[in-house]
Amino acid sequence: MVQLHVKGVVRSSRQSMDFCATSLLYFGALLYVIVQLARFAFADADFTLLWAVVFGNKPENKLQGKVVWITGASSGIGEELACQLARLGARLILSARREGELERVKRCCLERSNLQEKDILVLPLDLLDRGSHEAKMKSAVQHFGNIDVLINNGGRTQRSLCLDTNVEVYQALMDLNYLGTVSMTKQVLPHMTERGTGVVVTISSVVGMAGVPLATGYSASKHALQGFFNSLRTELTDYPGITISTVLPGPVQSQIVQNAFTEQLGKPVATAGDQQHKMQTSRCVRLILVGIANQIQEMWIAQQPFLLAFYLWQYAPTWAWAFTNFLGRKRVQNFKAGLDADLAYFTKPKPKTS
Numbered sequence: 606m607v608q609l610h611v612k613g614v615v616r617s618s619r620q621s622m623d624f625c626a627t628s629l630l631y632f633g634a635l636l637y638v639i640v641q642l643a644r645f646a647f648a649d650a651d652f653t654l655l656w657a658v659v660f661g662n663k664p665e666n667k668l669q670g671k672v673v674w675i676t677g678a679s680s681g682i683g684e685e686l687a688c689q690l691a692r693l694g695a696r697l698i699l700s701a702r703r704e705g706e707l708e709r710v711k712r713c714c715l716e717r718s719n720l721q722e723k724d725i726l727v728l729p730l731d732l733l734d735r736g737s738h739e740a741k742m743k744s745a746v747q748h749f750g751n752i753d754v755l756i757n758n759g760g761r762t763q764r765s766l767c768l769d770t771n772v773e774v775y776q777a778l779m780d781l782n783y784l785g786t787v788s789m790t791k792q793v794l795p796h797m798t799e800r801g802t803g804v805v806v807t808i809s810s811v812v813g814m815a816g817v818p819l820a821t822g823y824s825a826s827k828h829a830l831q832g833f834f835n836s837l838r839t840e841l842t843d844y845p846g847i848t849i850s851t852v853l854p855g856p857v858q859s860q861i862v863q864n865a866f867t868e869q870l871g872k873p874v875a876t877a878g879d880q881q882h883k884m885q886t887s888r889c890v891r892l893i894l895v896g897i898a899n900q901i902q903e904m905w906i907a908q909q910p911f912l913l914a915f916y917l918w919q920y921a922p923t924w925a926w927a928f929t930n931f932l933g934r935k936r937v938q939n940f941k942a943g944l945d946a947d948l949a950y951f952t953k954p955k956p957k958t959s
């Protein structure tokens with residue numbers, strides 16, 4: 606009888622221990638999910654890139670002394686790339702059309718870094734003038750001897766409905782964002798394959814993966830870049846020293862809206878709006894530099910809800926269509942009501958004031 610009682614006590618204490626262990630396991634799993642969801646809610650880049658921020662190579666150690674050629678260096682993301690790279694001790698080639706602005710960026714870089722005058726080359730170029738790119742490449746190599754990193758950043762967006770937009774605008778977007786970038790890459794690539802080393806970074810966009818209204822041509826040009834560089838990366842597997850990276854930012858503070866194409870060539874945007882709600886340029890650029898230092902091949906950089914859009918488009922496209930349609934409908938309604946299309950995600954449509 607006593608033996609039976611002891612056995613019963615042992616069994617019940619084992620059961621309660623099992624119960625405890627199982628509960629702990631469930632609690633741990635639940636806690637893990639909650640922590641990951643909280644991290645995701647506040648994340649501003651994909652998890653690979655955020656992992657590299659904490660545990661990966663530091664740009665300070667990897668980019669010092671490198672020769673980096675930046676297109677679109679006269680404003681926005683390109684200007685900030687120049688400033689941060691200068692502080693890291695990278696030598697720079699600054700390109701865009703406006704020479705005066707490039708000189709301003711150069712002065713700013715020199716003031717905030719230990720670089721010397723000869724460490725920064727201002728090399729104005731028009732991405733549309735593809736015939737001039739070979740000579741620009743020669744000038745760059747003549748000055749520095751080699752190019753370690755090309756950052757294809759120059760480009761323009763679009764703010765217009767497809768039904769209202771001239772085909773010439775679509776052609777201009779492809780000429781600039783796609784062919785201009787391809788042309789620059791083709792100039793630099795033989796130099797990199799000959800040396801067996803180099804990095805080509807291209808600033809694509811969230812719309813290089815997703816679709817978004819008012820930017821049918823822009824989105825198409827960035828999709829084209831994604832296709833081009835994904836294929837090129839695979840083509841270069843015999844050159845393990847060459848890294849092809851694409852960066853897909855969501856909305857970032859810059860001059861991009863003011864410079865956007867509209868329905869007709871030469872027609873400026875009506876409302877550029879306040880850019881403050883967008884990601885800070887400095888944060889976006891720091892993440893890009895971490896990505897370059899860690900040879901990350903694709904970087905998703907965006908605050909929520911845009912980061913969620915990346916994950917949905919990648920892993921659950923059917924949900925992505927519903928999500929994009931929900932946001933997109935609002936964007937079109939607000940655009941038609943005369944509001945800035947980007948800010949429109951976060952505001953209510955207002956009737957147009959005459």
Ligand SMILES: NC(=O)c1ccc[n+]([C@@H]2O[C@H](COP(=O)([O-])OP(=O)(O)OC[C@H]3O[C@@H](n4cnc5c(N)ncnc54)[C@H](OP(=O)(O)O)[C@@H]3O)[C@@H](O)[C@H]2O)c1
Pocket residue numbers: 676677678679680681682683700701702703704706730731732733757758759760761762781808809810811853854855856857858859860861862864
């Ligand atoms: N800001 C965002 O929200 C965002 C999001 C995703 C992707 N992006 C991409 O980021 C890149 C940089 O844009 P940003 O936001 O920094 O805009 P931005 O401030 O307007 O800068 C665009 C740059 O491109 C240059 N550019 C324009 N047309 C050119 C041409 N024909 N030849 C050479 N350079 C030209 C401009 O210089 P000049 O006028 O002096 O030539 C300027 O330096 C673009 O590729 C854009 O698509 C931006």
